[in-house]
Amino acid sequence: MEIINLKDLLRWAEMKPGEVIKFNAGNPRKVRLQVNCRFQTAFYIVHVDDLTGELAERFLATAPAGLAVIEFMTGGQPFRIGADASDAVLYYTAEMEATGIEVPDAESFTKIAHRRARNPELEQMMFLMNQNMERRLAQMDRDHARQIAELAARGVEDAETLVGRTGGDLHIGAPSQREELAQADGALAGTAKAGGNGRKKSPVLPVGSDGAASASDSDDGEAGSGAA
Numbered sequence: 001m002e003i004i005n006l007k008d009l010l011r012w013a014e015m016k017p018g019e020v021i022k023f024n025a026g027n028p029r030k031v032r033l034q035v036n037c038r039f040q041t042a043f044y045i046v047h048v049d050d051l052t053g054e055l056a057e058r059f060l061a062t063a064p065a066g067l068a069v070i071e072f073m074t075g076g077q078p079f080r081i082g083a084d085a086s087d088a089v090l091y092y093t094a095e096m097e098a099t100g101i102e103v104p105d106a107e108s109f110t111k112i113a114h115r116r117a118r119n120p121e122l123e124q125m126m127f128l129m130n131q132n133m134e135r136r137l138a139q140m141d142r143d144h145a146r147q148i149a150e151l152a153a154r155g156v157e158d159a160e161t162l163v164g165r166t167g168g169d170l171h172i173g174a175p176s177q178r179e180e181l182a183q184a185d186g187a188l189a190g191t192a193k194a195g196g197n198g199r200k201k202s203p204v205l206p207v208g209s210d211g212a213a214s215a216s217d218s219d220d221g222e223a224g225s226g227a228a
Helices: 120-153 159-165 175-195 215-227
Strands: 013-015 020-023 029-037 041-048 055-063 066-074 079-084 089-093
Touching (some): 029 079, 055 066, 120 159
Antiparallel strands (some): 013 089, 020 079, 029 066, 029 089, 041 055, 041 079
């Protein structure tokens, strides 16, 4: 059983003998024309010849009885399609579909949301918050510069890189990064010990088994007590 699907009948138009289908000018496109013929029908196209500029008629296609689809590419010029038939031909093409809807009532129900003025107290609070943030950022920059200067004065190479990696930005440094700074500090301390600082260490006094000081210290202590 063959199924003939005509879809919406209201979208089909009728082309009587002697009439043509008019297509408006537009962009180059593919035209799809569906036809429903009672008998085998020949179709022709009338267009403006590009060389002469005059109307030219040429054969388009022959459609069998019943439903058929004719597709072809066209340029931007207007053209017409007619049928060589003694009976009316039903046709449908998307070219005839409406591309816009006319609104009979021009009244608009769109409401424009106007921005309300903010509370002056809120504006003042936001201003103070921005000022505090700028002060904190400036303090962070000063701390960053101070840390770089301290490390550079202690002879640490790439001080700026170390400070940037260990949170001279400030706050958080990974444990491995903090260990690198600690190792650098230890290396500087070892260098200082090896070179010496010119101070003499005080002698360590021997201590007896009973916790008393040496004899010389005891004599000095007795003499001092006697003198007292």
